[in-house]
Amino acid sequence: MTGDIYRDVILEQNVRYFQGTVGAEFLLMDDNARPRRSNIADECIQSEDITRMDWPAYSQDLNPIEHV
Numbered sequence: 001m002t003g004d005i006y007r008d009v010i011l012e013q014n015v016r017y018f019q020g021t022v023g024a025e026f027l028l029m030d031d032n033a034r035p036r037r038s039n040i041a042d043e044c045i046q047s048e049d050i051t052r053m054d055w056p057a058y059s060q061d062l063n064p065i066e067h068v
C-alpha cells in the first residue's frame with residue numbers, strides 16, 4: 001500500500017464518513033506504518049481536521065485476545 005492509496009481509499013472514503021457519523025469525539029487510531037505517516041496522508045488528515053491518537057514509534061501490539 002502506498003500513501004496515495006491509503007489517502008484515496010481509507011481516508012477519503014472511510015475515515016471521513018466515520019468522522020461525520022461519530023462527531024467531535026472522533027479519534028483516528030493508526031500505527032506508524034509508512035503509508036499512514038506519508039506526507040500525502042498527513043496533509044489529508046490536517047485538511048480534514050482529523051484528530052490522530054498519539055502512538056509510540058515501534059510499539060508492540062499488546063492485544064491480549066490475540067494470545068488466547
